[in-house]
Amino acid sequence: MNIKKIAEMAGVSVSTVSKIMNNYSDVSEKTKQRVLEIIEQTGYSPSNSAKTLATKKSNLIGVIFAGELNVEITHPFFVEVLNSFKKQMGVLGYDLIFFSNEKFISGGDYLSRCVHFHVDGCVIISGEKMEPAIHDLDMSSIPCIGVDLELKGRKSGYVMSDNFQIASKVVEHFYLLGYRELGFIGSTGDSDISNQREAGYIKAIESFGLTLNPNWFAHGDDFFEPSGYAAMQRLLESGSLPRAIFAASDLLALGAIRALKEHGLRIPEDVAVIGCDDIEACKYTSPTLTTIRQNKERLGVLAAHMLFDLINNQSEGGSFVVEPALIIRESCGSGLNR
Amino acid sequence: MNIKKIAEMAGVSVSTVSKIMNNYSDVSEKTKQRVLEIIEQTGYSPSNSAKTLATKKSNLIGVIFAGELNVEITHPFFVEVLNSFKKQMGVLGYDLIFFSNEKFISGGDYLSRCVHFHVDGCVIISGEKMEPAIHDLDMSSIPCIGVDLELKGRKSGYVMSDNFQIASKVVEHFYLLGYRELGFIGSTGDSDISNQREAGYIKAIESFGLTLNPNWFAHGDDFFEPSGYAAMQRLLESGSLPRAIFAASDLLALGAIRALKEHGLRIPEDVAVIGCDDIEACKYTSPTLTTIRQNKERLGVLAAHMLFDLINNQSEGGSFVVEPALIIRESCGSGLNR
DNA sequence: GCGAATATCGAAATCGGTTTCGATTTATCC
DNA sequence: GGATAAATCGAAACCGATTTCGATATTCGC
Numbered sequence: 001m002n003i004k005k006i007a008e009m010a011g012v013s014v015s016t017v018s019k020i021m022n023n024y025s026d027v028s029e030k031t032k033q034r035v036l037e038i039i040e041q042t043g044y045s046p047s048n049s050a051k052t053l054a055t056k057k058s059n060l061i062g063v064i065f066a067g068e069l070n071v072e073i074t075h076p077f078f079v080e081v082l083n084s085f086k087k088q089m090g091v092l093g094y095d096l097i098f099f100s101n102e103k104f105i106s107g108g109d110y111l112s113r114c115v116h117f118h119v120d121g122c123v124i125i126s127g128e129k130m131e132p133a134i135h136d137l138d139m140s141s142i143p144c145i146g147v148d149l150e151l152k153g154r155k156s157g158y159v160m161s162d163n164f165q166i167a168s169k170v171v172e173h174f175y176l177l178g179y180r181e182l183g184f185i186g187s188t189g190d191s192d193i194s195n196q197r198e199a200g201y202i203k204a205i206e207s208f209g210l211t212l213n214p215n216w217f218a219h220g221d222d223f224f225e226p227s228g229y230a231a232m233q234r235l236l237e238s239g240s241l242p243r244a245i246f247a248a249s250d251l252l253a254l255g256a257i258r259a260l261k262e263h264g265l266r267i268p269e270d271v272a273v274i275g276c277d278d279i280e281a282c283k284y285t286s287p288t289l290t291t292i293r294q295n296k297e298r299l300g301v302l303a304a305h306m307l308f309d310l311i312n313n314q315s316e317g318g319s320f321v322v323e324p325a326l327i328i329r330e331s332c333g334s335g336l337n338r
Numbered sequence: 339m340n341i342k343k344i345a346e347m348a349g350v351s352v353s354t355v356s357k358i359m360n361n362y363s364d365v366s367e368k369t370k371q372r373v374l375e376i377i378e379q380t381g382y383s384p385s386n387s388a389k390t391l392a393t394k395k396s397n398l399i400g401v402i403f404a405g406e407l408n409v410e411i412t413h414p415f416f417v418e419v420l421n422s423f424k425k426q427m428g429v430l431g432y433d434l435i436f437f438s439n440e441k442f443i444s445g446g447d448y449l450s451r452c453v454h455f456h457v458d459g460c461v462i463i464s465g466e467k468m469e470p471a472i473h474d475l476d477m478s479s480i481p482c483i484g485v486d487l488e489l490k491g492r493k494s495g496y497v498m499s500d501n502f503q504i505a506s507k508v509v510e511h512f513y514l515l516g517y518r519e520l521g522f523i524g525s526t527g528d529s530d531i532s533n534q535r536e537a538g539y540i541k542a543i544e545s546f547g548l549t550l551n552p553n554w555f556a557h558g559d560d561f562f563e564p565s566g567y568a569a570m571q572r573l574l575e576s577g578s579l580p581r582a583i584f585a586a587s588d589l590l591a592l593g594a595i596r597a598l599k600e601h602g603l604r605i606p607e608d609v610a611v612i613g614c615d616d617i618e619a620c621k622y623t624s625p626t627l628t629t630i631r632q633n634k635e636r637l638g639v640l641a642a643h644m645l646f647d648l649i650n651n652q653s654e655g656g657s658f659v660v661e662p663a664l665i666i667r668e669s670c671g672s673g674l675n676r
Numbered sequence: 677g678c679g680a681a682t683a684t685c686g687a688a689a690t691c692g693g694t695t696t697c698g699a700t701t702t703a704t705c706c
Numbered sequence: 707g708g709a710t711a712a713a714t715c716g717a718a719a720c721c722g723a724t725t726t727c728g729a730t731a732t733t734c735g736c
Binding site for chain 3 (some may be wrong): 707708709710711712713714715716717718719720721722723724725726727728729730731732733734735736
């Protein structure tokens, strides 16, 4: 079923059918109704490929998970942002296309994949340092939105949570509860997110006048649980333990807690832990995890609207930073127990 | 950059370039190398829209989350299956397109969305009773694979875990540990998955010669945590409690555990609980959750290969059922403690 | 009722590829 | 060297839409 068949059935020209589908004004109400009826009956849906070819607009948004830190669709934080983004993009009339990261026949970098599919825009999810392939895309004329990734191109923008404020809220909470010896567990130095949280953490520690002990800082290879476990092991083996630990992700925090438990330490009585992200598991762990919630839904919606505006030339890009919220559960205690 | 420009730069015709890109044999090695070099330099990538239009193959796979039970991309079980599917489909040369469920301009049902985008095939993720829109797609000539959804069309197939065996393994485990009074928490009756697990559970209870008490069975509105909490509340209020409970999903189990804890009951000392799915959170909860693991990766890979064969007419559809595995943690105890 | 303005419609070019088939060139053989 | 076969290449139709612009039909004013 194509536009030609519809035209024949309705006894009109192809162009008339096209005009009706695209709300042109120069077609009478009478023929319009007749054609619409036939379209309804046949369930005709115009070919997106043909439409894209003719208009150079595909109504498709490319989704890219960049980086090497195993950040995939399964990531509990990003998948929530993405889901919110997807919904909002849906009401704006776009569908999503997922590029598989596997070495693909067409060989290409992200940019050529985007032109290959004629995407109208794309969202890049990462939280890592910018890689060259992403930079090329950022610098292209394709509208891009970074999620936890600072895109600077002239058709780009980004959304992220305020990592400095996150760290500052954590330190403040620790401080008010009486903790003074503060440690940190982060991801690798390749992660901008982890780096920012660490930098903010250090800054906050200093501004509260607390002593900064590099021996209380450890790093894993990524944001996942085993990395947190391994990093905590190293801290435990080093001899000197902090009294409270901020982990750059909830999973890192959970890994750290597992290591602490295995060493017979109690949380929060011996060591207090605060995570980051507020993934769903936080509510079910033992102890339940005090953490920083990022408004994932809002991040997704903002990303969608920014991208829409970028596509329709209604904005010049920019960035949104959303405020974090402290979610108090058990892993940090409600007061100091010495 | 298009094929015409490449042709001009290389001093050959458009058709020659096309032939080179598609491995035709009637082009000399010399011109082939020359053209390939130019393609390399320019980073040219052929338009997927034009290609799709001409060949009627898009190299795109549609992804559909069907049903009303809030089964979305964020679902901890399905997202793992999907990720594995995505990877495998990637090495087979396909990318994924996500249809947004929101009411879309083009109005349509799933089938017309698929023809709209010329998808080569699609994967339908559900676990619910078949809805009419899915049935239309199933009966169409578009290759479809159901994940936890029994598709019967002549170009369809499905993968799912063996829900009867799941239930049977659970009952056996309960039995060997000495539990005799077995309860169940499921999702709504609209869910085939929940129904199958319940039916298998009942059958296994009977075949072990245990008494079946309908008062120990409860149902929520979906597979999520609050539903498990609510269902458990109803069980608690009913007066008579089972000694062990099988929940049709891990989240239902976690909700039930929360309700039990609030009533001062211990797990597994007072009530043993087994979940289903082995989502990541199981390892971090208190108590850690004994559950049934489904091989999500295998489900995804199988789905990908089945779909590939269906697309290339190398199979007539069918189904794969993967074996479940019991993962023993703390929520069911290691022996009966009366 | 007539000219002008407006409403309605269609022919054809275009988007960027694929593929058939015929033309031309080159190689092969006796 | 000439006939024949094989290798190489290109012209053109086609896929299914959009959009411009010109043609025709209708309405309007007077």
